[in-house]
Each structure stands twice: as structure tokens, then as C-alpha cells.
Amino acid sequence: MSQSKYAECIKACIECAHACEHCADSCLSESDVTKMAECIRTDRDCSQMCWTAAAYMSRGSQFIPEICRICAEICEACAAECEKHNMSHCQACAKACRKCAEECHKMTGVHV
Template sequence: MSHDKFKSCIEVCIECAQACEHCADACLSESHVAKMTNCIRTDRDCASLCLTAVALMSRDSQFATQFCAMLADVCEACAKECEQHEMQHCQECATACNKCAAECRDMAGVKS
């Protein structure tokens, strides 16, 4: 079974999940970690959902397109949260999330 139609989206979702996990972990090391709670939670949610999307696309699930459309909203929310913080890991995560949101919307045929 060919999954070429999802190849790019799968790759971007994996990159986004990695960026989110890295950001969440780095936030835990910040001196003001208590102020980073929402960022950490949003990062972890986004990472988990990105990996779920990868699984759905990998098996050509009938729900992959719908799920990716929803994931785009989650990625955008995560990007907005990370953009509020000046740390490099947050900025890199925001970039990865915005890229993933765009790729998911494109794959799902949803206009932003």
C-alpha cells in the first residue's frame, strides 16, 4: 500500500512532535518553570497528537484527513503559546508548529 500522498505530512508531523517534546523538556529546566506550565502542556498535547496523526496516515486511516485538519488548529495554538516566550527552544517549536499546521491544512484540503 502506497502512502506517498501522506509522506510530506508524516515527515513534518514527526519533526513537529520532536520540536514540541524538546521544547517541553527545555521549559522544565527554565528558572521560571511555573510560568511555563501552559507551554509545557500545549507542547505535550501537540506532540502526542502529531504522533497519532502519523499513525493514522501510516495506515491510511479513513480518519487521517479529518484528524489532520483538527491537528492544524492544535499546532497553531501551540505556535501561539510558544511565540510568547523568547527562549530559542520556544521559537524553534513555534516555527515547527506553524509549518506542521500549514502542511496538515494543505494535506486535508482546508483553507486557513
């Protein structure tokens, strides 16, 4: 993909969006979905913002610092929720969220 200064962050956003979509779907297949409700909600919010951030970065938008700031915030909230659950999809999602938050933080001070 792109060799731009956003390449690593785009990659982390896409990995995170993918992990969140997969985690939400896997949560819906658990034997007790009721206790996964909050995880499904944060997965939904996080995946949408990560896909969105990837799009803004792909076109070099002037709003990348602001988008990455909110994306990092939502990723951290989603990671905190996923970390409460032992299932491998939640643990993998938490890890992708932490990585994405880290990469997004680096973009918040980027000069575009």
C-alpha cells in the same frame, strides 16, 4: 520513508512532535518554570496529536482528513503559545508547529 502523498505531512508531524517533546522538557529546565506552565501543556497536547497523526497517515487511514484538521488546530494553538517566549526551544517549536499546521491543512481536503 514513504513516497506517498502523505510523506511531507508525516515528516512535518514528526518534526513537530519531536520539537514539542524537546520544548516541554527544556521548559522544565528553565529557572522559572511557573511562567512556562501553559507552554508545557500545549506542547504535551501538540506532541501527542502529531505522533497520532503520523501513525494514521503511515497506515493510510480513512480518517486522515479529520485527524489532520484537529492536528492543524492544536499546532496553531501551540505555535501561538510558544511564540510568546524568547527561548530558542520555544521559537524552534513554534516554527515546527506552523509548518505542521500548514502541511496538515493541505491534507484536510485530500481524497483517500
